[in-house]
Amino acid sequence: MSLDQLIHNCKINDTKAQGELYKLFSSKLFSLCLKYSRNYAEAEDNLQDAFVTIFKKIEQYKNKGSFEGWLKRITINTALQCYRTQGVFDIVNEHLIEDDSITVEDEDDISIDYLLQIIQELPDRYRLVFNLYVLDGYSHKDVADLLKITIGTSKSNLARARQILKDKITEYKTGLNSQSL
Secondary structure (H helix, E strand, O other): OOHHHHHHHHHOOOHHHHHHHHHHHHHHHHHHHHHHOOOHHHHHHHHHHHHHHHHHHHHHOOOOOOHHHHHHHHHHHHHHHHHHHOOOOOOOOOOOOOOOOOOOOOHHHOOHHHHHHHHHOOOHHHHHHHHHHHHOOOOHHHHHHHHOOOHHHHHHHHHHHHHHHHHHHHHHHHHHHHHOO
16 A cells, blocks of 8 residues: 555545555654653653644645655654643853864763763753754754744753763763773
């Protein structure tokens, strides 16, 4: 069955089509949920909530633009919703660190698993801004709109996240170098 037909069948509440859509996109959307959730269980809950919203709002999808992009927007918004209501995004000092990148020499020594782990360990406000801006390519304006914060707070939270990650990577690399001596 084509994607267009699958979407059409979901719009008429065909549960078999909904199951197929879930099978087709759940793994991609779950990995997205993991980026924006504190843990695995919360990511599972967010995925289920996202699919409930997707099936409720699928009638609004008008076959314009990427369907996968539409699914991702709903999933990200679902995952972010709990943070908006919890006051996670306190206004922080907006003196920005101008360093726009994390540079680490011999980055081959750092596994992707370790990088993902330290990103996941960031405080919520920093992790969410970092993921949206760096990993998903949103602008600071878009991040601010999504999270209901100012652009300055988005920039400041990103700078803080980068500094924390840089410090952790430096600490990790120092530990590796001392072990090899």
